[in-house]
Each structure stands twice: as C-alpha cells, then as structure tokens.
Amino acid sequence: MQEYLQETAAPRIIIPYAQTLAHLIPPAAVRLRRDFTAILHLVKAHTILHQATRDRHNTALVATWEDYAAVRELTADLVAEQVGAAVSTAVREAVAAVRTLSTAATPVSMAELARHFQVDRTTAKRRVDRALEGGFLRNEETLRGKAAKLVLGEPIPEQRAIMPTVAALQAAVARVAPVTASGGISPPSSEPVQVDLAPPEEGTI
Numbered sequence: 132m133q134e135y136l137q138e139t140a141a142p143r144i145i146i147p148y149a150q151t152l153a154h155l156i157p158p159a160a161v162r163l164r165r166d167f168t169a170i171l172h173l174v175k176a177h178t179i180l181h182q183a184t185r186d187r188h189n190t191a192l193v194a195t196w197e198d199y200a201a202v203r204e205l206t207a208d209l210v211a212e213q214v215g216a217a218v219s220t221a222v223r224e225a226v227a228a229v230r231t232l233s234t235a236a237t238p239v240s241m242a243e244l245a246r247h248f249q250v251d252r253t254t255a256k257r258r259v260d261r262a263l264e265g266g267f268l269r270n271e272e273t274l275r276g277k278a279a280k281l282v283l284g285e286p287i288p289e290q291r292a293i294m295p296t297v298a299a300l301q302a303a304v305a306r307v308a309p310v311t312a313s314g315g316i317s318p319p320s321s322e323p324v325q326v327d328l329a330p331p332e333e334g335t336i
Contacts, residue, residue, distance in 0.1 A: 132180075142182065143191035144175040148199065148304045155295040155303055166210050170294070173202040200297045207294040222287075224248075225258040226267050229281050238271055238280035 146152075149171060156167060177198040178185055186193045208219070228247050232239045245255040259281065262268040267287055271280040295303070 142179065144178050144194060145188050145191045146171060146174055146178075146194045146198075148194075148300055151303045151307065152199070152295070152300060155300060156293060170202060170206065170210070173206065174198045177201050196297055196301065199300065203294050203297065211293045219261065221258045222262045222265060222267060225255075225262045226283065226287060229268055229283060233282060238282045240281070241279050244281070 152170075153167060174194050178192050178194040181198070182192050185195060225244070228244055229239045232243055232247060241252050241255055241259065244259065245252045248255055248258075259268060259279070262284075263270060266285045267283075269282050269284040271282055272278065
C-alpha cells in the first residue's frame with residue numbers, strides 16, 4: 132500500500148463537513164488550532180485508504196461520515212484530555228480504585244493498587260502519577276523513598292466533549308448542505324472544502 136501511494140499522485144480530498152466541524156469544536160485551548168488540522172489530515176488519510184469505495188467530485192475524492200467516525204473513535208478522548216476537557220480512563224480507574232480500597236483511617240499503598248489492577252507496581256505507578264499531577268489523588272507520605280499513602284484529592288470534573296458525535300455533525304451539516312439520495316453529502320457547487328497538505332499559517336485553523 133505504501134509503495135502504491137508513493138507511485139501515484141496524492142488525490143485531492145474534499146471534506147464537505149470540514150467548515151461545519153470547525154464551528155462545532157469549541158475553542159477550549161489554543162492547541163486545538165493544530166489539533167483540528169491534524170484531525171482533517173487523518174480524515175484525508177482514511178479517505179485515501181478507502182478510495183475504492185469513495186465517491187469522486189471531478190477528480191477529487193469525497194470523504195464520508197465513515198471517515199470522520201473512524202478518526203473520532205481513535206482520537207476523541209485523546210484530544211479532549213490534551214486540552215484539559217476530559218480525564219483519561221486510566222486516571223478515573225486509579226481514583227475509583229483508591230476510593231474502593233481506602234478507609235477513613237487507612238490510605239492506599241502502591242502495592243495494593245497493583246494487586247487490585249493485577250499489574251506490576253511500575254504500571255500502577257504510571258496511572259497514579261497522572262492522577263497525582265491532576266490533583267485527583269494525594270500522597271500523604273512526605274518522606275522520599277517511603278511507600279506512598281494515597282488518598283482522594285479533588286473531585287474529577289464532568290467529561291466535556293470536544294469532537295462532536297457523527298449524529299451531531301450530520302444534524303449541523305443537514306441545516307446548511309444538501310444531502311444525496313444515498314445519504315451522503317453533496318459536494319458544494321462552488322469551490323469545495325479541501326485539505327491542504329501544507330502546514331497552516333501561524334494563528335489559523
């Protein structure tokens with residue numbers, strides 16, 4: 132596949148819902164400018180890999196809902212976590228384990244957590260370190276080299292979605308774009324939305 136892609140000219144990719152997607156993603160952090168561009172590039176890559184089953188507008192491939200759905204499944208949690216809008220599953224599990232194992236008078240050790248997750252201490256420590264960094268757990272042991280004494284810290288905030296669901300994106304697009312008989316999006320009659328392989332200028336999406 133790599134050799135085939137190298138030998139053929141990279142086709143233009145139309146992402147009909149790109150502008151709508153940009154409006155739906157909240158400006159939670161400056162880094163989303165870069166992340167949004169990466170999301171579009173991933174949609175483009177998925178479209179190229181499935182080009183045999185994608186429609187064409189003139190010579191350009193047209194991305195489908197399936198292309199966005201595949202990218203969202205892989206990246207939604209990561210994007211939300213990176214901009215501070217979500218807490219990873221690993222951190223939530225570490226906090227839940229401390230809540231389950233601790234008592235009012237007895238904090239939880241790293242060894243207890245490792246046994247609870249059935250992993251080695253190094254793996255358990257990675258989960259705990261991230262929870263400590265976020266303030267969701269506290270280590271009451273102040274002496275270096277001593278076993279950790281883990282207790283609950285700040286409450287974990289509610290999850291905040293950054294990348295809209297496919298249904299939400301479809302609904303938003305339906306308000307502004309015509310839909311084909313097969314349920315896809317018709318390419319715009321004017322200049323189509325297109326992903327540029329070149330990196331964006333500073334300060335733009």
